[in-house]
Amino acid sequence: MSVPVMTVPGEPPASVSSAAVRATGLTKVYGSGETAVHALAGVDVAFARGEFTAIMGPSGSGKSTLMHCLAGLDAATSGQVFLGGTELTRLRDDELTRLRRDRIGFVFQAFNLLPVLDARENVVLPMQLAGRRPDPAWFDAVVARLGLRERLRHRPSELSGGQQQRVAIARALLPRPDVVFADEPTGNLDSRSGAEVLDLLRSSVRETGQTVVMVTHDPTAASYADRVVLLADGRPAGEVDRPTAASVLEALRGLGG
């Protein structure tokens, strides 16, 4: 069932024109000399607008590192990352920071919220940092869709793990970013809360055309995506279109993971 679609070197794939994010020749090396770890060893990858993509691979395959480099959280050792027409790998720290708050949304596995702020303040934080006012109608729509209306005044410590992740998703969606990155967003949740969160991510893609890139090691979570990109030893190792839990599992086995 797996249909590996390798890109032809030098010729961008057909989807490039509509790609929200793409990377070419991306490498990331930690340390140097004998102890150097090639977390990314030359990755070319593209994510289409309005697509929900999952990145999968064995532990240590470089999933998180790839996401950090794509999202401008970490600097790549070499290669290029484009967000739409902007080359991230050329930006200075402040430009990168502004780009993150204006055009990228994040959902992390844990520690997503600032403990001193309540849910509402956490949700509007990136917009406030940018000095922008959220569109009230959109804010209400996001909050309603994520079922947070009754929880807006609560501090993170007063929310369950699932609720905290929903606040983080609301925060990521509110500025209508070019892309939302999620790193193991369900890793700390029980299966019901996890399913809820994945549903919400998928519906944001279906209903509002949001681009979402999610790192996960859970085949069930990956089955919510439109496409799965596989990673092994810091290199792309195939893709799975319209994945199911079973097809993903099989593709993973094919990696020897």
Place this chain on the structure above:
Amino acid sequence: MLSTTLANLRAHLPRLVAATLAVVIAVAFVVATLVLNETSRATLLRAAGAEYVGTDVVVTAADGSSLAGAVGAVAAVPGVRAVDPTTAAEVQARFPGRSEAYLQAQAVAADPALRWQRVTDGALPDSPGEIAVATTTEAAVGDVVAVTVYDPATGEATSTGEATVTGLVDLGGDPSAGLFARGFAVADQVAAWGGTEPTELRVAGWNRTDPEALAAAVAPALGFAEVEVRTGEQAAEDAVAGITGNRLALAAVLLVFATVAVLVAGLVIANTLAVLVAQRTRDLALLRCVGATSRQVRRSVLTEAAVTGLVASAVGVGAGVGLAALVSALVGTDSPLPLEGVAVPLYAVGAGLAVGTLTTLLAALGPSRGATRVAPLAALRPVDAAPLRSRGGLLRFGAGLLLVLGGAALMALGVLTVNVYASLAGGTASFLGVVLLAQRAVPPVVAAAGRALGRVGGVPGRMAAGNASRNPRRTAATATALLIGVTLTTAMVVGAASTRATAQAGLDAAYPADVEIGAYGELPASLLPRLEDVDGVAGGTALLGVDVTAPDGQPLWVQGVDAAAATPVLRSTADLTLPAFGEAVLPQWAADSYGLRTGQTLTLQAGERSRALTVVVGDTGLGTPLLSTADLRALVPDATAATLWLRLDDGAGQRDAIEEVTELTGAAVPDAYVTGLASERAAIDSVLDALLLVVTGLLGVAVLIALIGVGNTLALSVVERRQENGLLRAMGLTRGQLRALLAWEAVLVAGVAAVLGVLLGGAYGLIGTASVLGGQDTVLLDVPWLQVGGIVVVATVAGLLASVLPARRAARTAPVAAIAAV
């Protein structure tokens, strides 16, 4: 366990260094104070007691009579090697190119061991016609000094002669060296100048003589009474004690400030250790998991504190000695408190080490108890940042409240009964109470200020407000350390301002005119208008003076004043009585000599004219009776001015104005005298200013330590909030905004402490002044708003500066730190 402790120490060293800076500074302060005290003692011993220090025994005639007859008896005592009868002559000496001046010539001991003079150039004389003089005479070796001896009874010159300078003697910080010239000649020469009768014998024993024993042997040999036999050391101590009664008081005052510094350092270090322990909760819990008992954990924390405290104290002792050496070098021997080199007494080193180590240990007690409460399971849970609720909180609150209320009552009593000691006790008690209450009082204030800040400071401001209130205990402790310094500084500033205002009011009342001009003859009428034109003279009034005939038929010098014209010229009429028309103000002496009381009638005559006036007994500020100008003119129509009163403009130009007034007056009336009381006012100001500067400098040390605390707390928060700051950076907080966040947090804590401290300090300053000066007629309470505002600004800005380093570190946090494994 010890190896774990030491490993911990090494791992946390950079942070501990920052934390213990507070201890280093406080210990340095204590040690510098003690060392300077000892240095000044040693300097004086060497200088004022120089002639005794190397002497075994000193025999002094208690009544100043001659000891010439005792020399033989003392020399015959077994164990005595040499006796030096100290003779001295008083002569007039003229050094080349200078006028004749008093010189005290002392005999140089024949025995080398009894020669104490420190010769800096040339040598001591060894034959008549030679003299060694003190360096302060500024003579040179080879100069020839003309010496004249006068008969003290008749004042006639009895002999003249010359002496060649053979050497210069350094008298160091001997206070007498600055007052008159001193010289040293052989005994025969001193005798020739009239110094024959010794009043003191200096005795040297053989090597290894015990001075005490020798003194005991010498005493019985002096059969006749009225002699005092002391060891040389004792005599030197006595000589120094005679000069320096105030030295001890000075040391005591310095130690009070040192205590404040130590207290503040204790608070800062306690806070820092608490944070360090909290950060290590997981490590400690892990230790518990693998089998460490809670006692072992506590011992580990305390050992760490002891080692840290000891090291910091040792550094502090070194810094203190260095500081003292620096001060000593700067002050030198040409000052009211001569200092030469440094004398480091063992007790100063011991006290420094003990104070620093004990303070650190005491400060560690709380945190170490916190460490033992860590449950082994805590290692397995994510770090809980929620503040601990202290069991001692309620007790502390109660004690604090009690101290504040009791202290306030005592202070009220002190103000009402003008009792400084009651106020001082009340102030100390209430301040301790405030420090205890601060834990509860400060966080709500910070939260309220934070809400206001959130409105103006944007997102970083709002975040900073949240962060500052999130660990109330830590915020309170940090703020309290600063609060102490600010409170005491403000109390001093306000107290000094009020003292100044009260003293000035007292001066105004005692010397109501800025400038008073008098003359033995008359003052020309044209003088006043000319003086009024002088730059800096605000106005003036002339008092007429005439001789009239008193009731007893004797002539009486009286003056006349126009009260309406004089009042605006005078600074104050509180102690002064100005006569209305028909009144005569009599000073007490005049009233007594004519037997008159207020309300009775005084009749004055001048030629054929006479006038009956109502007596008012009071102070005229002139010493003479005072009439109104109209009454005086009725007696003597052509009376002329005898006294002028001038008022100067306030401000800096008073000295110039007085100079010009003096010049003009001197040109017009050569024998006139000008008294400028404005300069006295300025002198009081400058004394108070100097005192204030010194005190503020000393308290500045406490403020500095507190600010290190602010920086430390922030630095540790930055470490704790690594993930959080990473998250913020990922969310789009720029480096600048992150620095702003930390800066706002520092400003919030420092600003709240500064404002509270200023309010408290202001109250203490006013209460203190009221209870010290309450006995004065007028107590003026004055708040120097500009200076007080300055304190708030300086403390807040310094807090801001303290955030710079932590903020730089925070800004380096990579956004990925947020997602890095917990």
